[in-house]
Amino acid sequence: MVRTHSQAELNGAIALLVKSLGLRGGETLAVFFDETSEQVSQLISFAASQLGILTLLRQVSREAQSRFLKGDELPLEDSSALSEALAVITCLGDHTDGLAYRRALISFGTSTDKRMAHMPGALPEFFRDAIDVDYEPLIRKCDELAIVLAVGSEAVVRTYIHDEGGLPVEEHVLRFQLGGMKRLPVISTGLISPGTWGNVPGAETFIAPIEGTAHGTYVVNGSFTDCVISGRSRILLTFSQGNLSKFDGTPDVLPKFVELMESLPRMPEGTVLGLAEFGIGTNPAVQKLVGKSLIDEKCLGTAHIAIGGNISYGGKLNAPAHEDFVTRFPSIEIDGKMILYHGKDKFVGREWRESVTEVEVAPAALRRNTQVRRTFTSAEVGDESLKVRRIFRAERLCSYTVGEPSTSKLLSRVYRQIPNLPGLLEVGDLIRSTGMAPDLLGATLTILHRHELVELKE
């Protein structure tokens, strides 16, 4: 049945094509959908036709998806559609038995330099508010959270059971390690670069916590797949040595949760479900939770964790499932600094972004004969700021601004003076070419070095 789309939904679909995927008239888009998302595919297709974008539609039944096993080769029709398009939208159902197929599509697409919008379980309603948004503040928020999760070492997540009036009455604490630069977070802004994939609607920053470190309890008071939780209802997850060791919940939602857990693909013998993801939503346009992680985990003021696999964004857990659990109004401390307090933003830039006036200068950065060279880490060098930009595990992007505003400008100025690999120069040369005082230059080099943008060789 053809459904009439509202103007707001159409605007969302147009924003998906133009803003998220950067498509223009005359370019080619491939859309993968199934019987659960026909209306979404029609909406996208209609929006594309309005813009003069050529659409290759591939309907793949849920049954065909579930027959597809890890390691199978994609059918020729699928690989051809992926190959011919500049951008791809996968709006298939979010059922677990289609995970291998969805992963294969993403892997093929990102492997061939496509921009991939991944929208498992998408419904036309999702297009109404959450996609056609002002991306500027949303990107800024993701950027702030990215530096926190990149440099942070320990996370303490406090989640709450609320009373009917919404007041917290019981607190639970989950602790885990983040890696402190050893593991990078992923930013999912909803704007997708070539060769990467991201969810649309976007707006979250997330990370794969260090395996084996999660310990404590976590209240799911927001949502999980096909279930929205409200009031005093909740699921309580207990983690021990990184793994989910126990779960419990109120009788109204526990059966659904048990059903979900039982529907997960059987894990290989000897393996258990570990903490795979910790993420924070940043999209102010997501007003209510709907029981679809695609949209719920983006909601501003919420956080989520996931159990299952996380190989694709830098973790080591290889599992055939991935389930997200959203919590409302959490408080989050990283390395003892509050970044979210009962769902309210508490990020303070100066706590996370270095200043040249405060940084403890590395001795090597002060020696004139120390050699300075760029590293393989790529940087986005603007006139006003410097950003780390790393694509890792072949498909996900980590990007964050280094330094508080005036420092970042300075970092950018110094970084420009350092030649590209294989070139290098000495600190003394840099003092001459930048005209900066040795102490100030030393401070900038120390910060660049801390973020692995330069190497200092004595």
Add this chain to the structure above:
Amino acid sequence: MSDFIPPSSLIETLTEECAFDKRRVANTDNFEIHYLDLTSLKLKVNPDSTPFLIPKRFANMSHITAAQLHELILVLEKEVGSGFSGGVLVLGGMLQTLKNVTQRTLVKNKVAVLARNQFQEAYQSANSAGLISALTTALVTALGRQALSPYHSTIPALAGSFFGRGPILKKVFDIQDNFTFVGNRRIGKTSLLQEIKHRLKISGKPVIIADLYGAVCSSTHEVLTQLLRDIDPSGNYERHSTTQDIGHVFHSTVARLARESTVVVFIDEIDKILAFDQRQSNELMERFRDVFHKANNTRFYAAGFRNAKSLMNDVKTPLYGFTKILELEVLTRAESKTMIELPLLNLGIDIRNSEIVEAIYGETAGHPELIQMCCAEVIRHVDETGGIPGPTDLLTQVFQSGDFREKVFGAFLANTHAPERLATYLLMKRGFKLGGTFDNFDFDIPTIDECLRSVGKQVATAELYTITENLLISGILVRRTGSNRFRFAIPQLARYCQNYGLEFMIRKALEEIGNLRSSWAEVLRGEPERKLL
């Protein structure tokens, strides 16, 4: 568990668990020899098969001393003779620690030893990864990483050294048709032809192959004579002095042989042949079409540049519809990852959890030859220092090598005209202004126009298209599929140029353009020798 594992049982396990095809079995006085195809290891091993030697005299021995092994090698030297090019000696018993002299004899004879000490654990648990690891460790000990390395850019790659192109090979072998493979130079067209040839040879079906390097041919007679010499070496073709005669002989010979076997013609670098054939009204290609188009048991495979594609797609020529055109692009990220990770792992260098893979892919953008150079450097570093290089050290070493610079920067200078270089520098300048991350910097023809206008150069539309097309042919730019956008093929080119000084390069290009005696259109039509990239 007995104290002896029958070697033949290990070989069966290798074929079943590790999927190494067994080609054949032979017997000599002292050895039972099983020939296994090890090319799936993605190492430089014999493309046909590797002999696994089971010494009959040690058939039931639980322990073998170094002296006994030394004696065995001498027997092997005598028995298998000078044509022996290495193999794996399989011992079902435990092997004593070897003396240096025995070790040297093994290395000299290219014999890897796989004794029970090495494979017992993996064998008992039927652990295929463990068995492969035991085997590759033995190979590396005997032959060394350099000898087994598949990363050699000077010779065409096939079998174990061949990577990627899965969908293309699938089409070639699934669709019974003629194919022309087009793509930039050094993208792997010759290797692809060699790989197809290799697969045909090992298919077990009767096949007759003729092979021609087109760049050295200058007449129809020469082309057909050379092909006939391969197809039917018994013929005396010198007596056919006219082109018409040799044409008839070619047609009848292929038709005759195709009754019994598949006759396959490979022509590499077909562009020069197409060029002279155009001047003679496509006489030769007409002939090929007569012989190969929709004919049973014949195949015609050619490789050329994008010029070949345009001619083959020209409805006014007999080439149209004669072959299917398949374009060779750079390797995909997944293909590149396999090319980087798998051979290195089998050489005992596990970089799967390091950032090297992404660093190599990011800098080579899937260009097979550049990947080869990076991986060869990883092997050199490991052999020299015993440790895996950090990504920055690796890239520094590679980027400062003359070879890499020549292939990226030297080739750019050699294969472009001044207007193309100017456009390239201006695009790079824009890319750096936008942050300098070239993986997400793409542009279209209006952008190129804008860049040229910014230095006062107003260029006709046709010339803009020619500049773009020439930069694509030279491998400087690649098109983003599904759009009219382009990106730089190799980000490092922009960085080399920036290190030399982009403003200086722009000034020089403008000077060169100022000194041109011909119009841009004439200059751009001229064909520089596009020899690299």
